[in-house]
Amino acid sequence: MSVNITFAPLSRLLTAVCAATLLAPASSIPAQALEAKWCKDAHIRFFVGGAQGDAFATIVYNGAKQAEADLGPKVDYLFSSWNVEVMTQQLREAVAVKPDGIAMMGHPGDAAIMPLAEQAAKAGIKMIYQNVPIPKVVAAFGGGYIGARQDEQGRALGAEAIKRAGLTAGDRAIVFGSFENENRGARERSTVAVLKEAGLEVIQISDPPTGEWASDPNLAIPVITAALVNNPDVKAVGYSGGQMLGNVPTYMQAAGKQPKEIFNFGFDTSPQVVEAFKGGWVQLAADQQPFQQGYLPILNLCQQIVLGLAPINVDTGAGFVTPENYHVVAKLAEQGLR
Template sequence: MKIGQNGRVVSAFAVVFLAAASAFTLVWPAAPARAEVRDKWCKGVHLRFFVGGAEGDSFGTVVYKGAKQAERDLGPTVDYIFSGWDVERMIQQLREAVAVKPDGIAMMGHPGDAAIMPLAEEAASAGIKMMYQNVPVPKVIARFGGGYVGAQVAQLGRALGAEVVKRAGLKAGDVAFMQGPFENENRGARERATIAAMEEAGVKVIKINSYPGWAADPNLALPVITAALARYPEVKAVGYGGGQMLGNVPAFMQAAGKKPGEVFNFGVDTSPQVVEGFKGGWVQLAADQQPFLQGYLPILSLCQQIVYRFTPISVDTGAGFVTPDNYKEIAKLATEGVR
């Protein structure tokens, strides 16, 4: 033992350690190099993206702009597929997409679980990453993976129906119309849920089933809508199963001899046409499902899965309601094709 200057006992080990420390300089391991921020980090990846509608339609245009923005930001090569909202055409195009064997496919869910399932299996066997947008396909995702970007359609539909009852002041015995693709198991869940919520309030809801081509050209629905309004002049509210139809409300109402605000018109999505409908007093309520994100996020997720081996992302893009009180807040963005 050795007595230190402060009177404490210092062990022989400590003396040796202090001596060694004075003879050597301790060197700590260098910090790992910081990863560089990468530009166009998805470059070289080949994707196919289903826009859903025809080129230039109001909803499909916003989806397309979102996807193009992701392509520009991230750098993949993207083939864009337009289907005119024809589910049989979508399935044929998906079959062709899987055969090409891109790195990833972003698919609209409109054809439904049963129709997509065998092609999803083929894609999985070929190592093709899948994402789905706009209409959920939970059975496909549960079996073969992938993510979903879009509103949860049944939840959105039920919320819309309850909001219509409240804002339109509907009571038991009142009559309303609801237009939509009711026979489509997955896609029609939104309109079926809207009807269920309204019927729970005692409203009599009359279904107007969609015909092929209405989404691409809403004017094809003019004879059906006007005939229904003529047959049921007491109707208080009319619902539409998509932004294209909702944007055509002034034409429907004027053809039926109705004035702005005489019928409570509601539906889903915003667009420049829908904004004009609000401005003119023709449209009273729209549920916003942010289609720009339905374009951008599937491409982002596919790139993340392919380049970084991340798991797929799933995002509910249902954002709430657009009304005569707040439509001006998004009017400019709708004109720019972002909302």
């Protein structure tokens, strides 16, 4: 089907638009947008992702709770301990309940979420995804994405680590990640790719798919200690999340290392990560603003449900936290906001 469009002179169009704007009565603005708690009649299910109290999930939860307080929807919060099988089952149950909207973590990936997204679309449930993008699902059934761009952020972190640590061809590094997960693992796979492109030898260690290292980072102590003992010439270690990055002092001390002896880098900030920067244990973190990943999905679902607006896509990646600037985010991190 072809569509013929006739363009009017710009001056005439501007005159018409301005006149329509000036003459439009205030009543033409949706009343809900002018009211406090304008989303109070909406029911939303929100996936926090981690376990209650874990460093990253707490900030996501705080953002979501702030949006709930500001906008007024009824929100059910789901904690999954970063276990993709649990998330998938919880999504199945959420679709069956038929809320007005669902804010879903993308960790299970396109293949696992696709059939459930189809069911949600048929039921008229508005969807938005956070933290891990699932482009195939969004292309098929719609929905927005709030979070960092996994591939881009992973490559940027690898390049920054090389520069700041002075890594050169032949150096060895360890990188932790969910490498087998098609969607979630894209970030760390990209970091590894950049390091290898620079000629580094990279030892990849896979995070457990059940998410226990994120829920309790102390469980990774034996693995990290063994890796460092078996590879005494390692110059840098990359971590897949703020839970492990914040636990770096424990890992390094267990392996008999001193502050700054190894260049430790990874993703996210938290009170623990800030303390690790202060102590000289952590040298670089990529910030993805999890508070935004809590607040914006609920805001946009309300906009879709109540106002009929479209899904939004927001890259929450905010650059790097370093020994030179960590104090800028320190207070926000201590408050559970960043």
